[in-house]
Amino acid sequence: MNKVLCGVDIGGTKLSTALVDHNGRIIDKSVVYDHVNQPEDIFVEQVSLIIKALLRKNDLDESDILGIGIGCAGHLRFRDGTMITTSNLKGFKNYPLRDSIQSNFKVPVILDNDANAQAFGEFKFGAGKGSNSLIFMTISTGIGAGIILNHKLYRGITGTAGEFGHTIVNPDKDLLCTCGNKGCLMSVACGMALPYLFRQKIKEGKKTIINLPGDFDFSQVDGKFIKKGLDLGDPVCKEIIFDSGFYLGIGLYNIFQVFNPPLIVLGGGLLSWGDIYLEKIKSTFYEYARDMIYDPIEIVVSQIGADAGVIGAASLPLE
Amino acid sequence: MNKVLCGVDIGGTKLSTALVDHNGRIIDKSVVYDHVNQPEDIFVEQVSLIIKALLRKNDLDESDILGIGIGCAGHLRFRDGTMITTSNLKGFKNYPLRDSIQSNFKVPVILDNDANAQAFGEFKFGAGKGSNSLIFMTISTGIGAGIILNHKLYRGITGTAGEFGHTIVNPDKDLLCTCGNKGCLMSVACGMALPYLFRQKIKEGKKTIINLPGDFDFSQVDGKFIKKGLDLGDPVCKEIIFDSGFYLGIGLYNIFQVFNPPLIVLGGGLLSWGDIYLEKIKSTFYEYARDMIYDPIEIVVSQIGADAGVIGAASLPLE
Numbered sequence: 001m002n003k004v005l006c007g008v009d010i011g012g013t014k015l016s017t018a019l020v021d022h023n024g025r026i027i028d029k030s031v032v033y034d035h036v037n038q039p040e041d042i043f044v045e046q047v048s049l050i051i052k053a054l055l056r057k058n059d060l061d062e063s064d065i066l067g068i069g070i071g072c073a074g075h076l077r078f079r080d081g082t083m084i085t086t087s088n089l090k091g092f093k094n095y096p097l098r099d100s101i102q103s104n105f106k107v108p109v110i111l112d113n114d115a116n117a118q119a120f121g122e123f124k125f126g127a128g129k130g131s132n133s134l135i136f137m138t139i140s141t142g143i144g145a146g147i148i149l150n151h152k153l154y155r156g157i158t159g160t161a162g163e164f165g166h167t168i169v170n171p172d173k174d175l176l177c178t179c180g181n182k183g184c185l186m187s188v189a190c191g192m193a194l195p196y197l198f199r200q201k202i203k204e205g206k207k208t209i210i211n212l213p214g215d216f217d218f219s220q221v222d223g224k225f226i227k228k229g230l231d232l233g234d235p236v237c238k239e240i241i242f243d244s245g246f247y248l249g250i251g252l253y254n255i256f257q258v259f260n261p262p263l264i265v266l267g268g269g270l271l272s273w274g275d276i277y278l279e280k281i282k283s284t285f286y287e288y289a290r291d292m293i294y295d296p297i298e299i300v301v302s303q304i305g306a307d308a309g310v311i312g313a314a315s316l317p318l319e
Numbered sequence: 320m321n322k323v324l325c326g327v328d329i330g331g332t333k334l335s336t337a338l339v340d341h342n343g344r345i346i347d348k349s350v351v352y353d354h355v356n357q358p359e360d361i362f363v364e365q366v367s368l369i370i371k372a373l374l375r376k377n378d379l380d381e382s383d384i385l386g387i388g389i390g391c392a393g394h395l396r397f398r399d400g401t402m403i404t405t406s407n408l409k410g411f412k413n414y415p416l417r418d419s420i421q422s423n424f425k426v427p428v429i430l431d432n433d434a435n436a437q438a439f440g441e442f443k444f445g446a447g448k449g450s451n452s453l454i455f456m457t458i459s460t461g462i463g464a465g466i467i468l469n470h471k472l473y474r475g476i477t478g479t480a481g482e483f484g485h486t487i488v489n490p491d492k493d494l495l496c497t498c499g500n501k502g503c504l505m506s507v508a509c510g511m512a513l514p515y516l517f518r519q520k521i522k523e524g525k526k527t528i529i530n531l532p533g534d535f536d537f538s539q540v541d542g543k544f545i546k547k548g549l550d551l552g553d554p555v556c557k558e559i560i561f562d563s564g565f566y567l568g569i570g571l572y573n574i575f576q577v578f579n580p581p582l583i584v585l586g587g588g589l590l591s592w593g594d595i596y597l598e599k600i601k602s603t604f605y606e607y608a609r610d611m612i613y614d615p616i617e618i619v620v621s622q623i624g625a626d627a628g629v630i631g632a633a634s635l636p637l638e
Contacts, residue, residue: 133476157452167573169487169489170488246490250487258486258577259475294477
């Protein structure tokens, strides 16, 4: 019998831990919200205890699981399992997160970037099943990505490869990204850019049909706000969706030129903007790529859905 | 004893064929200039005869060579050895170039993009010797590149991966690239952009100290023209070198974010602009990458030099 998979998704608001079967289905899951402000060693203890409790609850022993996969946003050094820096937790600067958790278990513990974990989950269980290679990109507050080449995650020397979100697509743009640069894909085309993009349109004199109070706090403009505007028929929200889709399309085109991949899988919250957004991404991609496509490239939406983070993490020991 | 290597570099003006030893040194070389306007079958015959004559001249038999590597600019499908399209030769649309040449030889014939061949040459014999992985980029009239990951060329599904030159770095730019798009790296930062960039500067009222006749033909502005201007202290030429270096620096930064590689090797004619150019490329790269570099990344100049094309091609059977 195949051993059970165990995944941990360290988010900025919730910590999800799940037992997952070899078809990528969740057997049992634990979600807690009190993990963020803990000192590092307490956090390690918390994660380890949650895993052990989940095993006990399901009448499983540590020897019944193949390994423990952990996904966390941020920069980490894959080869030694060090969390270099993450905005999801307090502290954790150059913290040996993998080895600390490993010290409580005998089965292998694997720590990777959350987007890498999701990419591998899609490859094993989702839209990438059956493909040799794919590029996964998740578009929500930020933009994360994972590169799978010949059945393996490509991570680079540190483990920070695949940061398409920080590639520069227009150095003349104004908004400063959290990376410290202007003009990267994240700063023009994802959730964190929306307050700026909306305010810019209003400043330029574009008319929104959304009733904005005089003291409107633009920082509340997020993906859901824009979606609501779209559903109301607001032209400003629609323009922002088109602008974002345009730059995402350019991002995919750049991926095509660099990787010439058979498959790109898109995930993340902004896809809830729907077909109008996805069509703009795709039409921009095809306008740029045109007759340079000699073998089919598929652009599809991720299939795993809400639990992609923890299922992806659980898939890591299968690599 | 190691078998001899044989390389063919199909350029737009010259056809170079060489026998190369296992240290990447040329044993003997043939260069001809009459290959471009031949019908496909005559060209295949010509290449085959040149290889055979070169072997005979050096008292070698086909069985003394490991294989024949062929490098050619353009788009080709690596897996079946088809030249899809190339601007270096007339015709050759979806032409089975590899198999046509293979039919005249028993040793394996390998056809690849010229930049891939150069990348592999640098990896085997040049600046990449001893490295596991590298990104090679050659900057001359166009921009070519090759990706080496874990000792192997990464080619993508068709064989067109690594086209960093066609990634969009500023969609607001005006110059149309040969690829049909505006704003790709090639259209802002290599030889083919120089006439446009120079004319733009003059249009903007920038003062050149170069004496331009009233009927000055801007199409003659090339890398050598700009270099001469630089040596004279011309501010317009210097600005163009800085602008090009800036975008190349962005190109390298994007490579860093996507591949997190240990090594980037730069080659090509525009490097003759010298330190002022290379320093601008590097300083831009480091301004963008800053504290996101957690493991050393080296940016070095290619070591193989003038014969990089044919030596790279010869290295292909070593993959």
